[in-house]
Structures are given as structure tokens and as C-alpha cells.
Amino acid sequence: MNKEKQKYLADLKVLPLNWSEVFEEDGLKCLVRRTDMGHVNGYVKVPVDLPYKERSSFGEFAEENFSVHGGVTFTGSLEMLGQEGYWVGFDTAHCYDWTPQWNEGEYKSVDYVKGEIKTLASQIKKHFNGGVLFE
Numbered sequence: 001m002n003k004e005k006q007k008y009l010a011d012l013k014v015l016p017l018n019w020s021e022v023f024e025e026d027g028l029k030c031l032v033r034r035t036d037m038g039h040v041n042g043y044v045k046v047p048v049d050l051p052y053k054e055r056s057s058f059g060e061f062a063e064e065n066f067s068v069h070g071g072v073t074f075t076g077s078l079e080m081l082g083q084e085g086y087w088v089g090f091d092t093a094h095c096y097d098w099t100p101q102w103n104e105g106e107y108k109s110v111d112y113v114k115g116e117i118k119t120l121a122s123q124i125k126k127h128f129n130g131g132v133l134f135e
Contacts, residue, residue, distance in 0.1 A: 004098040004107040008038065014110045015040065020081055021110075025121040031083060032113050035093075038100040040110055042068070042117040043078060043089035047128050062088045065127075068120045069108065070094045088124060090116065 012034075015021060020033040029045040046058075059075035066072050066088065074089035092108035093099050099107075 002103070004105075005100075005103070007107045007109060008098070008100065011040075011107070011109045012038075022083070023114075025118050026125050028121045028125060029083075029085075030117045030121060031078065031081070031087070032110055032117060033081065034110070037093070039091060039093040039097065040108060040113045041074070041089055041091045042113045042120065043074065043087045044117060044121045044124050045083070046086045046088060046124065049085070058086075066120060066123045068123075069113075069116045070097070088120065090120070 015032065015034045017034055017038065018036050020031055022029065022031050024030065025044070028047055031043040031045075033041045033043070035041060062075050063072045068090045069092060070090055072088055073091050074087070076087065077083075077085075078087050092113060093102075094105075095102070096105045097108055098105045
């Protein structure tokens, strides 16, 4: 068994398949989720209620302006996970990431993803400081 798979199996004890953990970072609601495919995703809730007509523009803005592992790969609702509001997120299933399906690269743990969530939350909070939607 390779080292990355060992890290993954140990990390499954921290957050099992299809489980999520909600927490607060820098005053913002955050969520870390292990998918059914085994990789871990991170999300931060946008601290304002974005009007529906502004969501696609904000999604483009987030992809271009927020720096996180692999880039922003998700903007939208997490209602399927029982969460309200508009969220910005990223995943750890890129060609350079180890996953159970792709045995190359480096495995990104729950702790790693929480660190990236902290970085993303800081960027989002800085951007929305003062209630500005986007520039």
C-alpha cells in the first residue's frame, strides 16, 4: 500500500464518506465534505444575500479573484446538504491530487482542506467588508 493511500485511509476516520462538518471561520459559516468518491471539498457561505440575477456574475468574479487549491470550482446552493444561502467552494480531485480513483499525486486531507477554507473565508470576508457585492 502506498503512502498516499495510507494517509487517505487514516483520514477516513476523521471524516467518513458522504459526511460533512459545518464550522465557523473568521465569522463565516464553512463546510468541509468528503464525497462518495473519497475526495474532500471545502465551502464558505457568502455573508450577504446575493440577488438571484447577480449570482452568475459573482460566480465568475469568485473564479477569477479568489485563490484556493485548484481554484474556485463551485458557486451556488448547498440545499442538497441541508444548507441555505449561496456558497463558494473548491475540490481536491484535480489531476495532481491523489484520490481513490487516481493513484497519482498527493492526497489532500481534511486538515489541509480546512486550511484552504480558512484562506478562502479570509478572502471572502475581506471582499464583503462594508457590504460591497463585487467590484
